[in-house]
Amino acid sequence: MSGGFRTTDGVAHAPSRLTRGLILGIVGLVFVVPILAMVEFTLRRGLVGGYDLHRWTELFQGGLTGEYKPVLVALGNSVGLAIGTVAIILLLLVPTMLLVHIRFPRLRRALEIICILPISIPAIVLVVGLAPVFSVVARLVGSGVWTLAFAYGITVLPFAYRAIQSNLDGVDVRTLSEAARTLGAGWGSVLLRVLVPNLRRGILAGAFIAVAVVLGEFTIASLLNRVNLQTALVVVSKNDPYTAVILSLIALFVAFLLLMAIGRLGAPRRASRRTPPPVPTPTGDRP
């Protein structure tokens, strides 16, 4: 009767522990198998057969400073671009969304459509439009890699928008900001002391996705002739597929660390901030 589901009077309301474990296992395999395959590939001893670490040791003994240095530079570029893109989300998208939500609710549909639009435009199409724009940008501010952040700011919009909007819908932003204003807070304080702390989850999720998207981006950078991590890895893989895979693994690891760090920054600080009551008297009712 239960068929893998927990039941109440025969009606299933949640998957059983076994089903949940199975789903998690299968999804986990999808992630783990390719990574394990990559590791296996880098450990092969070529035609001789068997496994050793010689490709890893060779790379670290001299490679990283020599012919593969461009990859390190490219990794730096990508991290810089990720930071730039997150900055665009934080400084442009978040205030715009709040403004629309609080002051111009009638523009919400329009904003949503604009923000979701980039997901329906393939990067390769986007580049066709971006190329002439970037030739102007290059003339104005130079052709530094960082200018790519503008393009990435657009490509991450749909993901960041959804993440922030779902948080925004769950918080009574209007009443909270009005309450803060009646208590003497100007708009700056309302934003930084009331709204951002309560939207932290959504903003962080948006930033996470932005970082993940930027670190994995290839098409736009390649077609606009900028060097980022992915384009550099492609160049390396043409000479030496083994090293390219090792570098990809390292890049994955770095990205993983980066995301962990951002997550740690935003972890709730409640437990440590809870202050004991100054005068513990048994007045007041229980919730």
Add this chain to the structure above:
Amino acid sequence: MSQTTMHRAETRTGAVVEFAGVSKRYGTHQALTEFDLTLQAGELVALLGPSGSGKTTALRVLAGLESCDDGRIQINGDDVSALPTSRRDMGMVFQSYSLFPHLSAGENVEFGLRMRRVPAVERRERAAAALALVGLDAHYGRFAHELSGGQQQRVALARALVTQPRVLLLDEPLSALDAKVRVQLRDQIRRIQTDLGITTLFVTHDQDEALAVADRVAVMRDGRIEQVGTPEELYTRPATPFIADFVGLSNRLPGVVRHGFAEVHGVVLPLLDPSHPDGAVRVFVRQEDLALAPAGLPGAGRADMSLAGTVLISSFLGSLRRTSVQLAQGGTVVVQHDVRERLQVGEAVSVRFSGAPVPVQAAS
């Protein structure tokens, strides 16, 4: 608590608030029309009205959360119409729970002081004192989600009062609470307001609430004030049929005005406004201005003040009983009476009028 005493002394004299000809339009909807109202220092005025009558708009205009299209608002003689909300020095409690979810109750209360750059130590002391004022000093470290609805609104009240604002604004603060908590908090708000002597504007759609706590009640309708007066005045001398109908529970009976008296099915009643022109009218008779007696009993009182009828339904309401009676002449009346008078459904009764002056409205 010494902090509380200091608090009281400083806000003993509230501010005088004056709305003068304030108008507010939303698109084509006129939310407020030539709104005039003066709140005396330390007075609690309730704005009472059905939804859409403009009462919340009036409060939000005073708070600066909405701008007014016309007219001006003065506090102690200073025109504040152009000041932003953050500089109007008001405390406000909202209808929906408005505590900052990321701060504890104490930090919520401290928020207004933080905005005024009060040093941390003093901030903490004053926040604790304000929480003590609403009886929640033991809940300083609790977060909103750990508090009940009533507690959240009490913290919100402490948060609104801790900065010693010139005016306290209450926007239906009790409407999300259940009946028992609502009455407790209502009385607590009134007690604190009287103690502090803070001028307060209380918006509500609940007439019991308004009549119970307010020094004066302003009844609003379609963006205008219909009548301002003490609860007793509104109840006993309603200025318009709308008020007679809206405040208290009235029966509407068809009648005729003749020579300064109203006649309902042959019963002659004095008019609240004896100058009312003769003609067909609707007569408002309060449920408590009617009494019931079994038909044909000698104690039924003067025959010319009674109407015959049969009991339709009788509901027990704890301290009183409310009975609907089908009148022999047609129509029904609802009578409020003592619980000990038990009447059977279908029983013949006589409905006796107390003879209290009645308001009337010309029948259209």
